[in-house]
Amino acid sequence: xxxxxxxxxxxxxxxxxxxxxxxxxxxxxxxxxxxxxxxxxxxxxxxxxxxxxxxxxxxxxxxxxxxxxxxxxxxxxxxxxxxxxxxxxxxxxxxxxxxxxxxxxxxxxxxxxxxxxxxxxxxxxxxxxxxxxxxxxxxxxxxxxxxxxxxxxxxxxxxxxxxxxxxxxxxxxxxxxxxxxxxxxxxxxxxxxxxxxxxxxxxxxxxxxxxxxxxxxxxxxxx
Amino acid sequence: xxxxxxxxxxxxxxxxxxxxxxxxxxxxxxxxxxxxxxxxxxxxxxxxxxxxxxxxxxxxxxxxxxxxxxxxxxxxxxxxxxxxxxxxxxxxxxxxxxxxxxxxxxxxxxxxxxxxxxxxxxxxxxxxxxxxxxxxxxxxxxxxxxxxxxxxxxxxxxxxxxxxxxxxxxxxxxxxxxxxxxxxxxxxxxxxxxxxxxxxxxxxxxxxxxxxxxxxxxxxxxx
DNA sequence: TCAACTATTGACTTATGGTCAATACGGACG
DNA sequence: CGTCCGTATTGACCATAAGTCAATAGTTGA
Numbered sequence: 001x002x003x004x005x006x007x008x009x010x011x012x013x014x015x016x017x018x019x020x021x022x023x024x025x026x027x028x029x030x031x032x033x034x035x036x037x038x039x040x041x042x043x044x045x046x047x048x049x050x051x052x053x054x055x056x057x058x059x060x061x062x063x064x065x066x067x068x069x070x071x072x073x074x075x076x077x078x079x080x081x082x083x084x085x086x087x088x089x090x091x092x093x094x095x096x097x098x099x100x101x102x103x104x105x106x107x108x109x110x111x112x113x114x115x116x117x118x119x120x121x122x123x124x125x126x127x128x129x130x131x132x133x134x135x136x137x138x139x140x141x142x143x144x145x146x147x148x149x150x151x152x153x154x155x156x157x158x159x160x161x162x163x164x165x166x167x168x169x170x171x172x173x174x175x176x177x178x179x180x181x182x183x184x185x186x187x188x189x190x191x192x193x194x195x196x197x198x199x200x201x202x203x204x205x206x207x208x209x210x211x212x213x214x215x216x217x218x219x220x221x222x223x
Numbered sequence: 224x225x226x227x228x229x230x231x232x233x234x235x236x237x238x239x240x241x242x243x244x245x246x247x248x249x250x251x252x253x254x255x256x257x258x259x260x261x262x263x264x265x266x267x268x269x270x271x272x273x274x275x276x277x278x279x280x281x282x283x284x285x286x287x288x289x290x291x292x293x294x295x296x297x298x299x300x301x302x303x304x305x306x307x308x309x310x311x312x313x314x315x316x317x318x319x320x321x322x323x324x325x326x327x328x329x330x331x332x333x334x335x336x337x338x339x340x341x342x343x344x345x346x347x348x349x350x351x352x353x354x355x356x357x358x359x360x361x362x363x364x365x366x367x368x369x370x371x372x373x374x375x376x377x378x379x380x381x382x383x384x385x386x387x388x389x390x391x392x393x394x395x396x397x398x399x400x401x402x403x404x405x406x407x408x409x410x411x412x413x414x415x416x417x418x419x420x421x422x423x424x425x426x427x428x429x430x431x432x433x434x435x436x437x438x439x440x441x442x443x444x445x446x
Numbered sequence: 447t448c449a450a451c452t453a454t455t456g457a458c459t460t461a462t463g464g465t466c467a468a469t470a471c472g473g474a475c476g
Numbered sequence: 477c478g479t480c481c482g483t484a485t486t487g488a489c490c491a492t493a494a495g496t497c498a499a500t501a502g503t504t505g506a
Binding site: 047048125126129134135167168170171172174175176177178179180181182183186187190192193197198201204205208209211212213 | 270271348349352357358390391393394395397398399400401402403404405406409410413415416420421424427428431432434435436
Binding site: 248275276277287288291295296 | 492493494495496497501502503
């Protein structure tokens with residue numbers, strides 16, 4: 001196999017060449033941001049195992065060694081990208097105008113959720129399908145998103161204070177999140193209904209489920 | 224590195240040793256079954272990447288080459304094991320006594336589901352978390368389980384014939400499956416309630432959700 | 447005893463994640 | 477202008493694990 005000459009020798013060679021490609025130096029933050037962006041793109045449209053570190057290094061026009069200087073393992077790079085994707089989604093959903101009526105709050109949140117997902121479908125799938133099975137850090141990110149979304153949708157609802165810590169209620173909230181995820185993915189795949197119809201369905205289900213999960217005593221409180 | 228002597232030479236050596244381990248020959252089906260069992264066990268308690276083909280070959284006391292004779296890739300081995308796990312789960316849920324009242328049918332199915340899961344928790348997690356992110360065959364298996372379970376729980380219900388093909392209904396069914404999965408996983412992790420309480424919650428939610436998903440005209444039909 | 451069939455082997459290749467000592471670039475300072 | 481120093485950058489190298497294949501050993505029947 002052909003082996004590149006060592007650095008010093010090569011420099012001489014390159015200096016003899018007109019218009020040689022100068023080595024590009026970026027500062028820490030710029031380089032890190034560039035690599036993260038490339039990683040997000042790569043991991044969003046290929047499976048984890050189908051993305052090689054060499055690919056990303058090549059796209060960034062840097063050596064693999066430098067990439068490892070910024071992200072000590074492939075997993076770290078992946079998780080860092082995933083965290084950004086997760087943060088974007090949570091950001092989109094939580095930055096909905098406050099002081100709406102409870103049901104409109106939910107509507108607005110779900111609108112933001114569906115909107116964000118349609119605009120970043122691949123990233124969403126790579127987030128929720130959890131590219132690496134059973135990696136604790138990945139699981140932590142995904143769980144974090146679920147918890148934050150659950151909080152967002154439930155905390156301002158009238159029934160929430162009555163039920164904090166109630167096992168049935170907590171389980172139901174988690175379940176509703178599962179409902180939303182699966183219904184959304186199904187919707188992405190099959191396109192069976194309009195986005196507005198889906199949003200209304202999810203809102204109705206949210207209130208319907210919560211009513212069903214309440215201990216009977218509290219039910220009159222609701223509607 | 225020490226290199227093993229070629230077969231013929233080694234045979235002579237072995238023959239000189241008292242009680243040498245004879246090479247074990249199994250027929251095709253036995254060997255395949257053995258490897259599948261080992262694979263299921265391995266992939267159930269370690270992540271896909273943490274299971275090496277050499278490990279499994281070592282456990283089976285065979286060479287790696289032979290393993291590749293039975294399963295042409297690691298993925299094939301993994302998927303074959305996954306299919307078995309999936310079939311077991313579906314089998315458990317569908318083999319519930321027929322001719323029960325609709326709500327008891329659902330109850331019995333969910334009982335079987337939760338029972339099977341508690342007895343095969345690791346396999347269930349490795350199934351649902353989808354060990355390999357975004358592998359089409361894996362996705363197909365998981366989707367297949369969901370579809371079959373959904374059919375099982377919905378096909379005998381009184382509202383089903385009214386709604387076949389209805390987009391809202393189909394989406395809701397998928398969502399309910401998501402609800403069940405997430406609530407179940409949450410229950411496995413936190414152990415916040417008894418299995419019976421969870422089962423009752425899931426049944427109530429199933430009927431509550433379906434009612435909410437029905438177009439208003441049909442609702443009186445139900446309760 | 448031999449031939450044919452098939453289960454089995456293990457050395458080899460290849461791909462890729464990860465390491466590290468050496469190097470090039472740019473600025474500060476005399 | 478030179479030269480020292482900090483840091484971004486390199487590329488050869490290593491280690492591991494997936495996957496290949498020609499050769500071998502055990503079995504069965506004539």
